[in-house]
Amino acid sequence: MTIYLPIAELPVNIFTLLALGIAVGFISGMFGVGGGFLMTPLLIFLGVAPAVAVASVSTHMAASSFSGTLNYLRRKLVDVQLGLVLLAGGLTGTLTGVLTFMLLRRFGQLDLFIAISYIVLLGTIGTLMVIESLRVLLRNWRGEPTRVRRPGAHPWFLRMPFKMRFRQSRIYVSIIPVIVIGFSIGFLGAVMGIGGGFLLVPALIYLLRVPTLTSVATSLMLTLVTMAAAIVMHAVLNQTVDAVLGLVLMVGGTIGAQFGARAGQAMKAENLRLLLGLLVLGVGLRVAIDQIRQPTDLYAVTLDEANR
Amino acid sequence: MRRAAALVLSGLAAWGLLALAPAHAQPAAPERQDLVLSLSKPRVTITSSFSGDSIVLFGVAPDDADGAAPPDVVVTVRGPNASFVTWRKARRFGLWTNVESRSFLAAPSYLAVLSNRPPAEMADADTLRQEQAGFTNNHLLQRVGPDYADVVTGDPFRQAFLRVKQAQGLYFERTAAVEFIAPHVFRTVIPIPGIAPIGTYDVQVKLFQNGERLASGMLPLEVAKIDFEQSVATAAQDHSLLYGLATMLGALAVGFVANLMFRRD
Numbered sequence: 001m002t003i004y005l006p007i008a009e010l011p012v013n014i015f016t017l018l019a020l021g022i023a024v025g026f027i028s029g030m031f032g033v034g035g036g037f038l039m040t041p042l043l044i045f046l047g048v049a050p051a052v053a054v055a056s057v058s059t060h061m062a063a064s065s066f067s068g069t070l071n072y073l074r075r076k077l078v079d080v081q082l083g084l085v086l087l088a089g090g091l092t093g094t095l096t097g098v099l100t101f102m103l104l105r106r107f108g109q110l111d112l113f114i115a116i117s118y119i120v121l122l123g124t125i126g127t128l129m130v131i132e133s134l135r136v137l138l139r140n141w142r143g144e145p146t147r148v149r150r151p152g153a154h155p156w157f158l159r160m161p162f163k164m165r166f167r168q169s170r171i172y173v174s175i176i177p178v179i180v181i182g183f184s185i186g187f188l189g190a191v192m193g194i195g196g197g198f199l200l201v202p203a204l205i206y207l208l209r210v211p212t213l214t215s216v217a218t219s220l221m222l223t224l225v226t227m228a229a230a231i232v233m234h235a236v237l238n239q240t241v242d243a244v245l246g247l248v249l250m251v252g253g254t255i256g257a258q259f260g261a262r263a264g265q266a267m268k269a270e271n272l273r274l275l276l277g278l279l280v281l282g283v284g285l286r287v288a289i290d291q292i293r294q295p296t297d298l299y300a301v302t303l304d305e306a307n308r
Numbered sequence: 309m310r311r312a313a314a315l316v317l318s319g320l321a322a323w324g325l326l327a328l329a330p331a332h333a334q335p336a337a338p339e340r341q342d343l344v345l346s347l348s349k350p351r352v353t354i355t356s357s358f359s360g361d362s363i364v365l366f367g368v369a370p371d372d373a374d375g376a377a378p379p380d381v382v383v384t385v386r387g388p389n390a391s392f393v394t395w396r397k398a399r400r401f402g403l404w405t406n407v408e409s410r411s412f413l414a415a416p417s418y419l420a421v422l423s424n425r426p427p428a429e430m431a432d433a434d435t436l437r438q439e440q441a442g443f444t445n446n447h448l449l450q451r452v453g454p455d456y457a458d459v460v461t462g463d464p465f466r467q468a469f470l471r472v473k474q475a476q477g478l479y480f481e482r483t484a485a486v487e488f489i490a491p492h493v494f495r496t497v498i499p500i501p502g503i504a505p506i507g508t509y510d511v512q513v514k515l516f517q518n519g520e521r522l523a524s525g526m527l528p529l530e531v532a533k534i535d536f537e538q539s540v541a542t543a544a545q546d547h548s549l550l551y552g553l554a555t556m557l558g559a560l561a562v563g564f565v566a567n568l569m570f571r572r573d
Contacts, residue, residue: 002357002359002502003356003357004354004355004356004357004358004359004502004537006533006536006537006538006540006541006544007540007541007544009503009505009506010502010503011358011359011360011502011503047503059555059556059558059559060559062556062559062560062563063559063560063562063563063566064563065563066559066560066563066564066567067562067563067564067566067567070563070564070567071567112403112405112406115403116403228556228559228560231552231555231556231559232549232552232553232556233552234552235544235548235549235551235552235555236548236549236552239544239545239548241544241551241552241555243540243544243551243554243555243558244356244540246555246559247558247562250559250562250563251562251566254562254563254565254566254567255566255570257566258566258567258570291403291404291405292402292403292404293404294399294404295397295404297468297471297472297475298396298397298398298468299394299395299396299397299464299465299468299469299471299472300394300395300397300406300472301392301393301394301395301468301469301472301473301476302392302393302395303390303391303392303393304390304391304392304393304411304412304413
């Protein structure tokens with residue numbers, strides 16, 4: 001059964017879209033990531049214009065992250081205070097990112113820049129996560145006791161001035177690194193067109209030492225706020241939000257996210273990290289292969305945005 | 309008030325011209341080159357179940373007694389113009405990247421060239437190029453540095469552009485798609501894919517005989533969204549802030565409902 005998308009201006013199979021929403025929603029609920037880094041390329045593959053794909057995916061991410069956030073809020077796992085401090089840095093980062101985006105676009109090598117950022121960022125983070133969680137798993141398998149986190153054994157950047165106590169996350173750290181993390185996520189999100197959840201979760205876990213589930217919950221809340229703002233911004237500035245596309249995706253996505261969140265809570269934290277690491281690494285490799293392999297057609301045609 | 313007066317005046321002027329026209333018109337050559345054209349429907353309407361359509365074009369060639377063989381027919385359908393960039397990729401430091409580009413200005417967003425036999429067999433290359441008859445003979449204006457020009461048909465960027473557009477399902481070349489159902493009556497099917505751009509299309513029909521153009525005719529074909537599709541598109545354009553806020557609230561509502569439905573306590 002096909003359905004015509006009024007803004008994307010093309011017909012798609014409604015069941016393909018639903019399945020896509022459920023699959024990505026499951027992953028986003030499980031790992032607390034927005035899922036944009038998976039959903040956007042898949043929609044472009046279906047024939048949706050990149051601008052419409054990016055804008056419409058934000059509606060899907062808003063819905064599924066809201067549903068997930070409510071779950072974690074009820075379980076009192078969201079660190080609202082940490083989320084707000086991150087957001088302060090994040091909004092500044094987004095603005096800087098949008099300006100950089102325009103600058104890169106003028107030089108005509110935006111695509112290459114995005115691809116290289118994906119490869120470097122996803123490759124590094126994915127590899128680090130996989131190695132770390134494998135080490136923990138190996139230790140557990142050998143029956144060695146897990147090292148208990150000692151309070152006070154903080155790296156230098158957490159000992160900077162302006163310390164703040166985040167009770168939910170059980171950390172007492174300087175807000176400078178927190179704001180820097182928020183800024184970086186916002187910046188990369190705007191430049192690379194992603195929500196940034198898959199970057200934020202590991203950053204919170206490894207850099208700020210926030211418990212895994214609290215990291216996931218807080219990251220979801222941040223995604224919710226960013227995406228809600230992104231919907232309105234895209235709708236006003238670009239008029240590329242396809243409500244019909246978004247609705248089908250979010251119906252599938254919210255259902256998937258519910259099951260994903262439950263699967264995530266039932267799983268051991270190190271297994272969860274290993275899986276997310278493999279996923280991130282996989283997407284990074286995929287982008288790398290696309291860039292290295294010779295394309296079937298050496299020519300590509302794009303709409304000329306400047307001469308419309 | 310002033311505008312109304314101006315309208316009336318211009319209306320009067322037009323009437324005047326019309327009234328004068330017959331007096332100045334020279335007695336034209338006998339109008340034998342009447343080409344009668346008709347589309348199965350003049351408007352393709354896009355509803356939520358739209359996934360493409362086929363429009364049938366009927367035509368009656370002018371009854372030209374001295375021409376024994378039926379004429380050749382080239383039907384060219386062009387969608388609304390848009391600007392495109394064709395990129396060439398090359399390997400740089402092990403990565404395939406866009407290295408060179410050409411801008412195609414005002415190229416048709418949809419193009420179908422349908423004929424009863426390959427246009428190259430109908431007339432000489434110059435005539436066909438001049439008449440824009442045949443898939444590769446359509447003018448594709450490029451910007452090369454400061455100049456605006458079309459290039460030779462063998463240009464790799466031009467060939468790539470046509471090839472990529474064909475692969476996308478927006479350009480069609482069918483050299484046996486026009487059939488004669490009576491000595492002077494022909495028909496052809498214009499394929500409108502689901503991804504067809506919105507707007508007014510030009511259906512241009514050119515008849516060739518003995519290597520020369522015999523007659524030509526033009527019909528508009530409209531591709532438009534209606535009903536729900538149209539209202540969503542209009543809302544997104546004219547009330548973008550409201551549309552954005554409504555979409556955001558809708559997203560939150562879906563998330564909330566899903567959460568309630570799957571809540572287990």
